[in-house]
Amino acid sequence: MTTTAQIPLTIIEPEKTSKRWRGLSRALVAYSFLIPWLIGFLGLTLGPTLASLYLSFTNFDLLQDPQVIGLANYQRIFTNDAKFWHSMQVTFTYVILAVPLKLAFALGLAMVLNRGIAGLPLYRALFYLPSLLGASVAIAVLWRQLFAKDGLVNVVLGFFGFAGPSWISDPSYSLYTLVLLSVWQFGSPMIIFLAGLRQIPPDVYEAASIDGANKVQQFIKITLPLLTPVVFFNFIVQTIDAFKAFTPAFIISEGTGGPIDSTLFYTLYLYQEGFAYFRMGYASALAWILLIIIACFTAFSFLTSRYWVHYND
Amino acid sequence: MTHDFDRRTLLKAALGSAGLAALGSVPAFAQDSRIRLYWWGSKERSDRTLKAVSLYQDRNAGVKIDGETLAWGDYWPRLATQAAGRNAPDLIQMDYRYVAEYARRGALLPLDEFVGKSLDISDFDKASLDSCKVDGKLYGINLGNNSNAMIYNKAAFQKAGVAEPIDVTWDKFFELAAAVTKAHNGEYYGTSDGSGEESPYENWLRQRGKALFTEDGKLGLDEKDATDWFAMWAKARETKACPPADLQALDKNNIETNLLTQGRAACAFNHSNQYVGYQVLNKNPLGITMYPQGAGPSPGHYLKPSMMWSIYARTKVAEPVVKFANFTVKDVEGAKLLGVERGVPASPKIREAVSADLDAMGKLVVDFISHVTPKVGPIPPAPPKGAGEIQTMLRRIAEQVSFGRVSVADGGKQYVSEAQAILSRA
Numbered sequence: 001m002t003t004t005a006q007i008p009l010t011i012i013e014p015e016k017t018s019k020r021w022r023g024l025s026r027a028l029v030a031y032s033f034l035i036p037w038l039i040g041f042l043g044l045t046l047g048p049t050l051a052s053l054y055l056s057f058t059n060f061d062l063l064q065d066p067q068v069i070g071l072a073n074y075q076r077i078f079t080n081d082a083k084f085w086h087s088m089q090v091t092f093t094y095v096i097l098a099v100p101l102k103l104a105f106a107l108g109l110a111m112v113l114n115r116g117i118a119g120l121p122l123y124r125a126l127f128y129l130p131s132l133l134g135a136s137v138a139i140a141v142l143w144r145q146l147f148a149k150d151g152l153v154n155v156v157l158g159f160f161g162f163a164g165p166s167w168i169s170d171p172s173y174s175l176y177t178l179v180l181l182s183v184w185q186f187g188s189p190m191i192i193f194l195a196g197l198r199q200i201p202p203d204v205y206e207a208a209s210i211d212g213a214n215k216v217q218q219f220i221k222i223t224l225p226l227l228t229p230v231v232f233f234n235f236i237v238q239t240i241d242a243f244k245a246f247t248p249a250f251i252i253s254e255g256t257g258g259p260i261d262s263t264l265f266y267t268l269y270l271y272q273e274g275f276a277y278f279r280m281g282y283a284s285a286l287a288w289i290l291l292i293i294i295a296c297f298t299a300f301s302f303l304t305s306r307y308w309v310h311y312n313d
Numbered sequence: 314m315t316h317d318f319d320r321r322t323l324l325k326a327a328l329g330s331a332g333l334a335a336l337g338s339v340p341a342f343a344q345d346s347r348i349r350l351y352w353w354g355s356k357e358r359s360d361r362t363l364k365a366v367s368l369y370q371d372r373n374a375g376v377k378i379d380g381e382t383l384a385w386g387d388y389w390p391r392l393a394t395q396a397a398g399r400n401a402p403d404l405i406q407m408d409y410r411y412v413a414e415y416a417r418r419g420a421l422l423p424l425d426e427f428v429g430k431s432l433d434i435s436d437f438d439k440a441s442l443d444s445c446k447v448d449g450k451l452y453g454i455n456l457g458n459n460s461n462a463m464i465y466n467k468a469a470f471q472k473a474g475v476a477e478p479i480d481v482t483w484d485k486f487f488e489l490a491a492a493v494t495k496a497h498n499g500e501y502y503g504t505s506d507g508s509g510e511e512s513p514y515e516n517w518l519r520q521r522g523k524a525l526f527t528e529d530g531k532l533g534l535d536e537k538d539a540t541d542w543f544a545m546w547a548k549a550r551e552t553k554a555c556p557p558a559d560l561q562a563l564d565k566n567n568i569e570t571n572l573l574t575q576g577r578a579a580c581a582f583n584h585s586n587q588y589v590g591y592q593v594l595n596k597n598p599l600g601i602t603m604y605p606q607g608a609g610p611s612p613g614h615y616l617k618p619s620m621m622w623s624i625y626a627r628t629k630v631a632e633p634v635v636k637f638a639n640f641t642v643k644d645v646e647g648a649k650l651l652g653v654e655r656g657v658p659a660s661p662k663i664r665e666a667v668s669a670d671l672d673a674m675g676k677l678v679v680d681f682i683s684h685v686t687p688k689v690g691p692i693p694p695a696p697p698k699g700a701g702e703i704q705t706m707l708r709r710i711a712e713q714v715s716f717g718r719v720s721v722a723d724g725g726k727q728y729v730s731e732a733q734a735i736l737s738r739a
Contacts, residue, residue: 062393063415063418166560166563255386259716271390276702277702
């Protein structure tokens, strides 16, 4: 490499060309390494996404060629679709409950683990385990068993004299069992919190305790502010994940969103419209509305972040 | 050192290996045909199907059949997706509910040109052929006929000292079921709750001279019918003939989660061919009988193809596929392997041959069909678009009523208005 680069240096005009050539070749190397990802992104993400934008203005039914019908799908969604509003409500309830609970739980455990207890790597791995199993079918099936009428949860409650309902098949509770399933998968935010906690220099706490700050004050005045970038990151990632949640509801209700549509997540409704009722055009429009909601939410979070996220620089 | 790998040699090498790869994708024997076969159903069905496949492959060198199977709920989304990607399986197990939907959208191959040649179904009776036609063309090969059948746990009735619910009226049925629940101290119910299930609902409507849908695809019932239906089951829940809502909601509409299989209730509303699948999963001997009758003077039952083979319009191996399909319905050995698990064969000759060495389970199913045949009415017209959505909606409203979220009367009202909205949209 060095020898080939030196030869033109002496022959052609100096400096500029060589620099440009070097920059170009470096970019080429970079892009050639990116090719596998680029192919995936263009072919499997961007392409289908744009195709679904087009389909959202058609009456595509999977089997026949789509015909453009303008804004009819969107118009119906907003003016004449009770299930749209219902599934929105289910999804928002899920997001609003699951995300804060999960983050609080993850942070709490990260703080416990951060106190330098013996066997930390083991605990870390154990607590992370549910997140690895998380989206799997097996866990959703396990959940169904745990929260059934004669499931383990009710057996335990029975010891204390409570006769629990059939959590998973009672529309008053079924959504909350899914929230619990999500909270249980606190592993990945916990690991990130743990890394964030490690970044906080111990002398800050030392100074605070000399000044007489108690543990609660230290948490509110030191830990939380210094951790806000990590909280922000976890918050965004978890919220987007929660909006997109599909597998648990799909498996636990076997695709119906039941009982009585109590677990009809927005994504599940979208899936039913597209794949069960052959209304792929309509489903595409629903998908774009979800995309826009998530985009708005993320933009809003970033805009407000300057007021509550403290970067340590 | 001759390590001069310049660009040209590299290019040649690359082209060479690409060529090799291309060669590799050409089948070794040109007459080989690979068939993709797709069906839904229980493990019992898979075992039988794969046995028939392997016998056929042994007999026909050069034919390779790959099976794919899924549960009913996942089956249709996957088929629709594959059809959208123009990559559907060659031979598709098809349901009466969907055949018109797929045929009218051009996804299925009309089979008329094969009849009398590689497809020898001339001895099928007219009803068995007509039920596989859409707009006058044949799109399905009848895999066997079935009818509504109530499957019940004999031991539960015996233990309760109650008569088995054989050909009873609805009133008598709920009376017996309540007695069963009582004899089991309320921990085991006389029947599962059928209010959200389409087949008993349709059967009951037909007894009253109504239908789910009319010939021209409109709603075939009115508010009073729907309300009466929900009221009948609300009463059954009150007398504890059937379980409370949160127990019933565990049933996910398949054999495995049905309350009969789960050991929670003594009766399940199903189809005759599913008897085999149920018995395999149940320790207790099961009985099979007609749905309760007497909601009106008309017959509720009808014979229908429990399923059919349809062929994908874009298949490249139509002839081999037809031959294999023919093997399963007209070859004595092939048909024997499938037995009556997909319904009672439509060909009289095959029916006789299959019946001759059926096990006890199979005999019960054949006897049941002979028992029902003189009592059936005509098959209803192919369901209109949106029928699948209405079926899902029935279950939701039945749950709303059973959980006490809406009153019986409002449930009936809601059913009619939502069904009309779905039909007018489709």
